[in-house]
Amino acid sequence: MNVFLKLSVIAIVLLGSGLIESCLSHSKSAVINETVLLKTNEICNPVLKTNKLPDSIKSDFFEIESMILDGHCLKLGISYGGGCGETSLQLFYENIDASTMPANVFLSPKFTDHDPCRAIVHDSVLFDLSEFQGVARSGGVIIHLVGYKEKVVFALPLH
Numbered sequence: 001m002n003v004f005l006k007l008s009v010i011a012i013v014l015l016g017s018g019l020i021e022s023c024l025s026h027s028k029s030a031v032i033n034e035t036v037l038l039k040t041n042e043i044c045n046p047v048l049k050t051n052k053l054p055d056s057i058k059s060d061f062f063e064i065e066s067m068i069l070d071g072h073c074l075k076l077g078i079s080y081g082g083g084c085g086e087t088s089l090q091l092f093y094e095n096i097d098a099s100t101m102p103a104n105v106f107l108s109p110k111f112t113d114h115d116p117c118r119a120i121v122h123d124s125v126l127f128d129l130s131e132f133q134g135v136a137r138s139g140g141v142i143i144h145l146v147g148y149k150e151k152v153v154f155a156l157p158l159h
Contacts, residue, residue, distance in 0.1 A: 044073040044128035047107065050092040057092055060113035064148045065122070072133075073126040074143060074152070078111070080123075085115030089125045091145075096132065102140035102153060105132060109145065129154050 050057070066077035078089065090110045097104040107127075132154055135141045140155030 044126040045090070047074075047091045047093060047127050047129065047131050049131070050094060052092070052094070057108045057110050059109060059111045062089070062109075062111040062113070064109070064145060067143075067145055067148060067150055067152060069129075069152055069154060070126060072129050074107075074129055074154075075124055075126050076109075076145075077122070077124050080111065080113060080115075080121055081118050082113060082115030082121045083119035084117040085113075087115050087121075088112045091127050096135055096141065098135060102142050102155070103135045104142045104144060105135075106144045106146055109147065 060080075062078050062080035064076060065079055066075075068075050074091075076089070080087065088111070090112075091107045092110065093105050093107050095105075129136070129143075132141050132143075133156060136154045136156040137158055140153050143152045143154055145151070
């Protein structure tokens, strides 16, 4: 290989890796009710109490791929069509059903997609479960996510 060709290949590799790094370091965020919801693995977004029935919460299309506990946060793996615009995910609940042991709470997701692109995006979003700490300490709470078949149990030790 001649020197010019080697330098061209090196330049293309460096330019490509710089673009990839730029994309990976870009943090997505959305402003909802003057609250910035960051989609990173470091911030747990709030779970919001509502008086609306779960069926009345409208959402843009997305898929829930996974739901696991990450400390005191609920980590949702999601996918959606996009890649170049703003999106946000919120979780709402109406009440905690403490008539059973463990208690049950049904979380209704609302995904807002202002993203006209069509690439399949895989993302994860964390939600703070501290709202449910009281029930989690008194026998636990089963977290149900409307539209997702799996559930998780959030339980904490008594103090």
